[in-house]
Amino acid sequence: MPRTLAALAALTLAACNPTSEEACLEAAAVDGTLAVGVGEQTFAAVADGDTVPLVLGSQGGLMVLGALRVTGIVQGALLFGDADNPLVDFQLLAPDGAVLGGYTGISRHFVRGADDVLTLVGETLVLGVYSPDTGTVGDTGDGGDPLAGDVTLSARIGDACGRELTASRTVRLE
Numbered sequence: 526m527p528r529t530l531a532a533l534a535a536l537t538l539a540a541c542n543p544t545s546e547e548a549c550l551e552a553a554a555v556d557g558t559l560a561v562g563v564g565e566q567t568f569a570a571v572a573d574g575d576t577v578p579l580v581l582g583s584q585g586g587l588m589v590l591g592a593l594r595v596t597g598i599v600q601g602a603l604l605f606g607d608a609d610n611p612l613v614d615f616q617l618l619a620p621d622g623a624v625l626g627g628y629t630g631i632s633r634h635f636v637r638g639a640d641d642v643l644t645l646v647g648e649t650l651v652l653g654v655y656s657p658d659t660g661t662v663g664d665t666g667d668g669g670d671p672l673a674g675d676v677t678l679s680a681r682i683g684d685a686c687g688r689e690l691t692a693s694r695t696v697r698l699e
Contacts, residue, residue, distance in 0.1 A: 548599050549686035555641075557597030559690040561678045564592040565647045571678065577696045582651070588626065589698065591615050591648040591678065595635060598643065598684040603634050610634050614681040617650050617698075620674060626652035627679075650678075 562570045563577055569592065571577060580588050593615070601609025616627030627650040635643035679693040 552597050552599045552684070552686060552688065555597040557688055557690050558595065559680060559682060559692040560594040561680050561692045561694045562592040562594065563590055565590045568592040568594050568644045568646055570594070571694050571696055573695045575694070575696050576699050577678070579652075579698050582649070587652045589617060589650045589652075589678070590646075591627075591650045591680075592644065592646040593635075593648070593680055593682070595643045595645075595682060595690060596641065598635075598682060598688055598690065599686045600635055600643065600684065607632065607634065609685045611682045611684045613645070614679070615648055615650060616679050617652065618677040618679050620676070624653070625676060626650045 560568075560570050562568050577589055580590055582588055593613070598611055599609070600611055601607035610632045612630050613633045614627075614629040614631075616629065617625040619625055633645055635645045637643055675695045675697055677693050677695050679691075681689065681691045683689045
């Protein structure tokens, strides 16, 4: 009897393992897609040339509330930092590639919709070195404002099965 229970427990744990060979094969059978967007509560896709709102946070930081929509990846349990959750890079980049804000290599758990599309909303992409006195971020070296022109919303997701997806959109901030 104890061997039977141990075998059943092992099968159950293997079936729940998000990085099991079966889970990886199922995800690989789906076209991997990644869409970049914005939104605090829901996902709103952005296209190249769109205007994206800047938000003034409660602690005085200037940010974009980013959002992602993805298919074809495997994720872990709904636990912060679960090793099987995808690692996400989500950044705002200046035209020269300099990082204006965001994060890299953070473990994230996405919400699965009824259509098996995974979404992540309300991601705070805080801009670095924001000056409320001048209303600018950083220093372009020529006295210009790096937010005056186009910036890139850039995302990369790497799952525990080894799939990597990337997407970016060139947008204006307001």
